[in-house]
Amino acid sequence: MSTARTRARVATALAGLLVAALSATPATASPAADPTARHQPTPPHVVGTQTVPAYSYADAIRESVWVQTRADSDGDGVRDRVAVDLVRPREAAAAGVRVPVIMDASPYYLCCGRGNESELKTYDSAGVIAKAPLFYDNYFVPRGYAFAAVDLAGTARSTGCEDVGGPAEVDSATAVVDWLNGRARAYDADGRPVSAAWSTGRVGMIGKSWDGSVANGAAATGVPGLATIVPISAISSWYDYMRYNGVLRTTDYPGYLHSYVNGRGDDACADVLARLRADSAEETGDRNGFWAQRDYRPSAGRVRASVFMAHGLNDLNVTTNQFARWWQELAEQGVPRKLWLYQAGHEDPFDVRRGAWVSALHRWFDYWLQGLRNGVMDEPRVDLETAPGTWTTQRDWPAPGARNVRVALGAGDGVTGTLGGRGARPGREQAYVDESLTEAELVAEPGAATAGRLVFLSGTLTAPLRISGSPSVRLRIRVDRPTTELTARLVDYGTAERIRYDSSEGVRTLDTESCWGASTDVDDACYRDTEEITGVSDHAVLTRGWLDAAHHRSLRFRTPLRPDRWYTVTVPLNAYDAVLPAGHVLGLVLGQSDPEFTEADDRDATVRVDLGRSELVLPVAGRTGLPTVTVAPPVVTEPAQPSSARTAPRTRQVP
Structure with missing residues (x-):
C-alpha cells in the first residue's frame, strides 16, 4: 500500500x-x-x-x-x-x-x-x-x-x-x-x-x-x-x-x-x-x-x-x-x-x-x-x-464592602443647602418652581440663586469618596399639581481630566488601522483605531434620575397628588461608580421637567420639600462621612455635560 x-x-x-x-x-x-x-x-x-x-x-x-x-x-x-x-x-x-x-x-x-x-x-x-x-x-x-x-x-x-x-x-x-x-x-x-x-x-x-x-x-x-x-x-x-x-x-x-x-x-x-x-x-x-x-x-x-x-x-x-x-x-x-x-x-x-x-x-x-x-x-x-x-x-460589583449611607439635607444659607452632618430639622421647607431648565443650567454656579432648582453641597472632601452602586433620593414633598416630573442629579464639583462623552460618546476615530483576524478581498479584519476624548472640566454630572410623581406608589398605575397632602417619594438614580478626590465637593441638584432627556406634559408645578424628612441614599465603599460646608460653594462656569443638541429626546436615540 x-x-x-x-x-x-x-x-x-x-x-x-x-x-x-x-x-x-x-x-x-x-x-x-x-x-x-x-x-x-x-x-x-x-x-x-x-x-x-x-x-x-x-x-x-x-x-x-x-x-x-x-x-x-x-x-x-x-x-x-x-x-x-x-x-x-x-x-x-x-x-x-x-x-x-x-x-x-x-x-x-x-x-x-x-x-x-x-x-x-x-x-x-x-x-x-x-x-x-x-x-x-x-x-x-x-x-x-x-x-x-x-x-x-x-x-x-x-x-x-x-x-x-x-x-x-x-x-x-x-x-x-x-x-x-x-x-x-x-x-x-x-x-x-x-x-x-x-x-x-x-x-x-x-x-x-x-x-x-x-x-x-x-x-x-x-x-x-x-x-x-x-x-x-x-x-x-x-x-x-x-x-x-x-x-x-x-x-x-x-x-x-x-x-x-x-x-x-x-x-x-x-x-x-x-x-x-x-x-x-x-x-x-x-x-x-x-x-x-x-x-x-x-x-x-x-x-x-x-x-x-x-x-x-x-x-x-x-x-x-x-x-x-x-x-x-x-x-x-x-x-x-x-x-x-x-x-x-x-x-x-x-x-x-x-x-x-x-x-x-x-x-x-x-x-x-x-x-x-x-x-x-x-x-x-x-x-x-x-x-x-x-x-x-x-472581585465583584458594586465594590466589595459598599453600603448605603443616609445623607441628610440641610437648609444651608437658604440658597444652597448642605449634604451631610445633622441636616435640617423636620418641618424646615424649601420650595422650587418648574422652569424646564437644561442640565447645564441646573448644575452651573451652585452657589447662585436659580429658579427651578434646589442645590445641596457637601463640604470640601478631606479624603477620596468612593461611590459604587445605585443612589436614590428620598423626598417628603407637597405639590400644587396632580403630578410633576421630579429629577435628581449627583454632581462632582472639582477640576479634573474627564472623558468628554458629550463628544461622540467619548471616543474619537483615528486615521490609523489595526487588524484583528484574517481577511478576504471583500471582508477585511482591519478597523480604524480609536482613542478616548478627554478634557479638563470643573464639574461633571455623575448620575441622573427621573420620576413621575403620580407613579410614586406604583409604576403600574398613577396616584394623582392632592395639594393639601405631603407624600414620601423616592427618585432612583442610575447606577454609577466613581472616586471623588479629596478637595472636590459632592452636589445633589433637584429639578423638575427635563427637556433634554424626557418629555413631560405636566409642567409649571411648585414643589415644597421638607428637608428634615428627606435624604440622599448614597452607596459608599470605604470612608462614609461627608464633611459639612465650611467654605464657599464652588463656582462652575463651563458646562461639562452634553448639550441639548446631543441629548434631546426628539432625536430619538436607537439602542
Missing part, C-alpha cells in the same frame, strides 16, 4: 473518531464536558488551553439559511423565517470536526450597520453572505468557531414583523439556537431543508445595544444550548429604556424603533405597528403587561448561560440601571458572570480598550464554548476604568 494511501486512511479514521467523540458531547454541558478532554483527539485549532488560527478564512464555508421560528408575527398564517448568514471553517467540516457558534442577532444588518464604521452585510451574486460586519468571523472562524449573523424577524431578509423586544424578536434568536441543536428546521434559498450537523450545539451570543438586548432576552428563556452571552451596552427592561419611572423618554418610541428597522413593506406590519402604539400606554406612562413581556429580569432564574457584560458608565442611551439590575438578579441566581465598566458613553469596548477586550473575549469563548480550562473564571470578576485610561480589577 502506498504511503499516500496509508495517510489518507489514517486521516479518514481520525475524522471518524472526531465525529464520534464530538457527537457525544451534550449541547448544554458545562466546560468540563470538553471536546479536547483526555482520550479524545485534539483538534488542530486547540493548542494547550487556547484556540489558535488553524483554518483558512478565505476558504471558509459561507452559506445563508432561513430558520423557521415558532411565531407568526405578521399574522399571515405562516411561521416566521429568520435569515441566518453563516461563516464556518471548511477544513473542520471536511474532517468532521464539529464547531461551536458565536452569534450576533441584530435588526441593523441592512438598514443601519454595525460597529464604529457602520458596516453592512454584503452578498455575492447568488445571495450568499460575502461580508459580515465586525471582526467576530475574521478572528474566530480560523480558531475553530462558526459565526452566525441573524436578521431579527421583520428586518433585512427575514419574514415576520419586528415587535421591539417582544416574543417574536426573542424567538428569532432562540429558534436559531434550537436549529443549531437539531430542534428546529431551516431551509436554503430554494426551500430545501438544511441541517446543522456540523455544530456542537454550544452557542455564544454577543452584541452591542439592541443586539445585546436580544441576547439578554434569549438567555432569559433558558433555551438549551445557549452556553454564554456577551451583552454590550444592552437593555434588560424595555420599559426602563423608554420610560423613566413613569416619565416618557420621548413620544411614540416603540413605533419609531419598529419603523426604523422595518424590512417589510408598509402594509405587512401595519397591525403590529398599531398594537405597539396602543399597548405601550403612552398616555399614562404605566408599566402594563406589554412592558412586563419585555422585562427579562424576572426570568433570571431560568438563565442557563454564563454572562459577560460590558457597559459605559456614562451611557445616556442605554442607561446604567440596565446592566446593574440585571447583574443583581443574575448574582442572586448564582449565574457565572463577568463585567467590564468604562468611562465612555454608548460604546463597544472594542473601541475603548481594543487589545485587552479581544483577548478577554477570546479566553471567555474558549472557556465556555470550547471547554478549555484557561483560568478565566479564577480571575477578578470586574474590570473597571476609574479615570481616563486607568483600569483596575475587583
Whole structure:
C-alpha cells in the first residue's frame, strides 16, 4: 500500500473518531464536558488551553439559511423565517470536526450597520453572505468557531414583523439556537431543508445595544444550548429604556424603533405597528403587561448561560440601571458572570480598550464554548476604568464592602443647602418652581440663586469618596399639581481630566488601522483605531434620575397628588461608580421637567420639600462621612455635560 494511501486512511479514521467523540458531547454541558478532554483527539485549532488560527478564512464555508421560528408575527398564517448568514471553517467540516457558534442577532444588518464604521452585510451574486460586519468571523472562524449573523424577524431578509423586544424578536434568536441543536428546521434559498450537523450545539451570543438586548432576552428563556452571552451596552427592561419611572423618554418610541428597522413593506406590519402604539400606554406612562413581556429580569432564574457584560458608565442611551439590575438578579441566581465598566458613553469596548477586550473575549469563548480550562473564571470578576485610561480589577460589583449611607439635607444659607452632618430639622421647607431648565443650567454656579432648582453641597472632601452602586433620593414633598416630573442629579464639583462623552460618546476615530483576524478581498479584519476624548472640566454630572410623581406608589398605575397632602417619594438614580478626590465637593441638584432627556406634559408645578424628612441614599465603599460646608460653594462656569443638541429626546436615540 502506498504511503499516500496509508495517510489518507489514517486521516479518514481520525475524522471518524472526531465525529464520534464530538457527537457525544451534550449541547448544554458545562466546560468540563470538553471536546479536547483526555482520550479524545485534539483538534488542530486547540493548542494547550487556547484556540489558535488553524483554518483558512478565505476558504471558509459561507452559506445563508432561513430558520423557521415558532411565531407568526405578521399574522399571515405562516411561521416566521429568520435569515441566518453563516461563516464556518471548511477544513473542520471536511474532517468532521464539529464547531461551536458565536452569534450576533441584530435588526441593523441592512438598514443601519454595525460597529464604529457602520458596516453592512454584503452578498455575492447568488445571495450568499460575502461580508459580515465586525471582526467576530475574521478572528474566530480560523480558531475553530462558526459565526452566525441573524436578521431579527421583520428586518433585512427575514419574514415576520419586528415587535421591539417582544416574543417574536426573542424567538428569532432562540429558534436559531434550537436549529443549531437539531430542534428546529431551516431551509436554503430554494426551500430545501438544511441541517446543522456540523455544530456542537454550544452557542455564544454577543452584541452591542439592541443586539445585546436580544441576547439578554434569549438567555432569559433558558433555551438549551445557549452556553454564554456577551451583552454590550444592552437593555434588560424595555420599559426602563423608554420610560423613566413613569416619565416618557420621548413620544411614540416603540413605533419609531419598529419603523426604523422595518424590512417589510408598509402594509405587512401595519397591525403590529398599531398594537405597539396602543399597548405601550403612552398616555399614562404605566408599566402594563406589554412592558412586563419585555422585562427579562424576572426570568433570571431560568438563565442557563454564563454572562459577560460590558457597559459605559456614562451611557445616556442605554442607561446604567440596565446592566446593574440585571447583574443583581443574575448574582442572586448564582449565574457565572463577568463585567467590564468604562468611562465612555454608548460604546463597544472594542473601541475603548481594543487589545485587552479581544483577548478577554477570546479566553471567555474558549472557556465556555470550547471547554478549555484557561483560568478565566479564577480571575477578578470586574474590570473597571476609574479615570481616563486607568483600569483596575475587583472581585465583584458594586465594590466589595459598599453600603448605603443616609445623607441628610440641610437648609444651608437658604440658597444652597448642605449634604451631610445633622441636616435640617423636620418641618424646615424649601420650595422650587418648574422652569424646564437644561442640565447645564441646573448644575452651573451652585452657589447662585436659580429658579427651578434646589442645590445641596457637601463640604470640601478631606479624603477620596468612593461611590459604587445605585443612589436614590428620598423626598417628603407637597405639590400644587396632580403630578410633576421630579429629577435628581449627583454632581462632582472639582477640576479634573474627564472623558468628554458629550463628544461622540467619548471616543474619537483615528486615521490609523489595526487588524484583528484574517481577511478576504471583500471582508477585511482591519478597523480604524480609536482613542478616548478627554478634557479638563470643573464639574461633571455623575448620575441622573427621573420620576413621575403620580407613579410614586406604583409604576403600574398613577396616584394623582392632592395639594393639601405631603407624600414620601423616592427618585432612583442610575447606577454609577466613581472616586471623588479629596478637595472636590459632592452636589445633589433637584429639578423638575427635563427637556433634554424626557418629555413631560405636566409642567409649571411648585414643589415644597421638607428637608428634615428627606435624604440622599448614597452607596459608599470605604470612608462614609461627608464633611459639612465650611467654605464657599464652588463656582462652575463651563458646562461639562452634553448639550441639548446631543441629548434631546426628539432625536430619538436607537439602542
